[in-house]
Amino acid sequence: MPVTPHVEHHFTGSETVRDIVIGMSDGLTVPFALAAGLSGAVVSNSVIVTAGLAEIAAGSIAMGLGGYLAAKSDAEHYASERVREQLEVKEKPGAERAEVEEVFQAYGLAPEEIAPVVEGLARRPEAWVDFMMRYELGLEKPEPRRALISALTIAGSYVAGGFIPLAPYMVADRAGVAALSSVAVTLAALTTFGYIKGRFTGARPGRSALQTMLIGGIAASAAFAIARMVS
Amino acid sequence: MPVTPHVEHHFTGSETVRDIVIGMSDGLTVPFALAAGLSGAVVSNSVIVTAGLAEIAAGSIAMGLGGYLAAKSDAEHYASERVREQLEVKEKPGAERAEVEEVFQAYGLAPEEIAPVVEGLARRPEAWVDFMMRYELGLEKPEPRRALISALTIAGSYVAGGFIPLAPYMVADRAGVAALSSVAVTLAALTTFGYIKGRFTGARPGRSALQTMLIGGIAASAAFAIARMVS
Numbered sequence: 299m300p301v302t303p304h305v306e307h308h309f310t311g312s313e314t315v316r317d318i319v320i321g322m323s324d325g326l327t328v329p330f331a332l333a334a335g336l337s338g339a340v341v342s343n344s345v346i347v348t349a350g351l352a353e354i355a356a357g358s359i360a361m362g363l364g365g366y367l368a369a370k371s372d373a374e375h376y377a378s379e380r381v382r383e384q385l386e387v388k389e390k391p392g393a394e395r396a397e398v399e400e401v402f403q404a405y406g407l408a409p410e411e412i413a414p415v416v417e418g419l420a421r422r423p424e425a426w427v428d429f430m431m432r433y434e435l436g437l438e439k440p441e442p443r444r445a446l447i448s449a450l451t452i453a454g455s456y457v458a459g460g461f462i463p464l465a466p467y468m469v470a471d472r473a474g475v476a477a478l479s480s481v482a483v484t485l486a487a488l489t490t491f492g493y494i495k496g497r498f499t500g501a502r503p504g505r506s507a508l509q510t511m512l513i514g515g516i517a518a519s520a521a522f523a524i525a526r527m528v529s
Numbered sequence: 530m531p532v533t534p535h536v537e538h539h540f541t542g543s544e545t546v547r548d549i550v551i552g553m554s555d556g557l558t559v560p561f562a563l564a565a566g567l568s569g570a571v572v573s574n575s576v577i578v579t580a581g582l583a584e585i586a587a588g589s590i591a592m593g594l595g596g597y598l599a600a601k602s603d604a605e606h607y608a609s610e611r612v613r614e615q616l617e618v619k620e621k622p623g624a625e626r627a628e629v630e631e632v633f634q635a636y637g638l639a640p641e642e643i644a645p646v647v648e649g650l651a652r653r654p655e656a657w658v659d660f661m662m663r664y665e666l667g668l669e670k671p672e673p674r675r676a677l678i679s680a681l682t683i684a685g686s687y688v689a690g691g692f693i694p695l696a697p698y699m700v701a702d703r704a705g706v707a708a709l710s711s712v713a714v715t716l717a718a719l720t721t722f723g724y725i726k727g728r729f730t731g732a733r734p735g736r737s738a739l740q741t742m743l744i745g746g747i748a749a750s751a752a753f754a755i756a757r758m759v760s
Contacts, residue, residue, distance in 0.1 A: 323595060324591055327587065327591040327595070328587045330587075331586070331591070332563075332580065332584050335579075335580075335583025335584075335586065335587065336579065336580055339576075339583075341579070344760070345570075345576060348566075348570045348572070348756050349567055349572075349580045349756075351566075351755050351756065352562065352563050352566030352567060352569075352752035352753075352756045353559070353584060355566065355752045355755045356558065356559045356561075356562030356563055356566065356751070357559055359562070359744070359747055359748040359751055360555055360559050360744060360748050363747065363748075364554065367740050371732055371737075375731065402646065402649075405650065405656040405657075405659065405660050406653050406656045407650070407653075408649060411645040411648065411649035412645075412646070412649075413645075414641065414642040414644075414645050415633065415643065415645070415646050417642065418637075418638040418639060418642035418643075419636065419638070422636070422637050422638075425636040425637045425638075426636075428636065429636050436669075501602055501606070506602075509598050513595050516590055517586070517587045517590040517594075520586040520587070520590055521583035522583075524582050524583055525579045525580075525582065525583045528578065528579050528582055529575070529579050
């Protein structure tokens with residue numbers, strides 16, 4: 299069913315690093331902005347902590363459980379498409395041959411260059427089906443066992459990230475002190491996290507640090523402005 | 530730089546449908562759960578509305594701007610990898626040939642079946658580079674102009690989704706009435722949205738409706754329980 303990420307990916311780090319990045323990006327940003335926004339509405343620290351914890355619960359469940367079910371659905375989608383492809387290879391081999399040819403024609407290859415591969419695949423139906431899944435349909439073989447680990451990693455990273463902006467509101471007595479500490483601590487955390495993320499993902503670390511910090515800062519500023527306006 | 534979606538995708542609907550689904554899933558779920566959570570902490574409706582609006586601002590910016598910058602970085606990553614691949618095709622054609630052969634060996638093809646394709650690609654360096662980008666590195670050609678439209682669609686859908694759970698708190702006088710109305714309206718919206726999402730994405734609509742509704746319900750219940758505990 300494919301529910302479905304925003305951006306195509308290609309990650310030089312491991313899948314676990316990727317999951318931590320996904321969870322922590324949002325976990326640092328959204329609870330931070332929510333808390334900053336509420337402090338703009340001059341709400342008490344205890345309300346901010348309550349709202350922040352509720353947001354962390356909601357966000358981590360939406361990301362973790364949503365991602366888990368999406369991955370499960372993708373696995374089922376892959377399995378059903380594979381059955382369909384197996385049937386087509388068996389029942390309409392001519393049409394499937396033409397589809398393999400199209401894959402290579404897109405790269406300007408001549409019929410006589412394509413024919414041996416087509417013949418080779420036609421002799422190996424299972425490999426042919428795998429080839430069609432990947433190169434005609436563009437579907438990657440899912441790893442269903444990873445779905446649960448991935449969901450827990452994302453949710454856990456969201457929670458860990460979310461507690462950073464919230465901690466100052468939990469310990470400080472005065473609202474202003476808590477808000478300023480939260481902004482300082484979280485912007486520093488976003489910058490550090492963006493830098494490390496850049497290192498792991500092959501991007502320029504300095505720019506990644508700046509971008510990550512700016513997204514958090516803009517989200518928090520917008521939330522602050524809106525909360526102040528309506529309150 | 531690849532920041533990076535949770536789940537592999539393959540979407541039968543258009544890209545715009547996909548972006549609406551991404552934004553609205555979270556937009557319906559997280560503000561809903563936050564509002565339900567805060568109502569469990571017996572906070573006034575006006576605080577719930579303020580927190581909800583701050584969350585909508587934060588969430589939509591984090592998703593939209595974060596996705597936009599990630600797409601831009603992916604496009605740069607693709608461009609730099611392509612330059613590297615062009616250089617390799619020029620300077621180490623032998624190694625690159627071996628890499629093409631490996632792609633097909635994975636499907637059990639024999640050397641004599643693979644050779645014509647390798648020769649054909651070797652005669653067309655630009656097509657060869659494109660082939661390596663897609664089949665060796667697994668990188669899709671990004672569409673940089675789509676990044677902005679996609680970001681705005683996701684952010685807009687998040688905002689539109691977020692106002693559904695919040696509306697009852699904006700119009701109702703009594704907290705209990707608002708909370709119950711919000712739960713009823715949003716669970717109905719999640720069910721409808723899940724059903725339509727299933728239709729568009731090729732999943733079983735009934736199950737998609739149930740899953741989408743359950744994720745929202747679980748997130749809201751968890752937020753409610755946590756908010757009640759800490760308040």
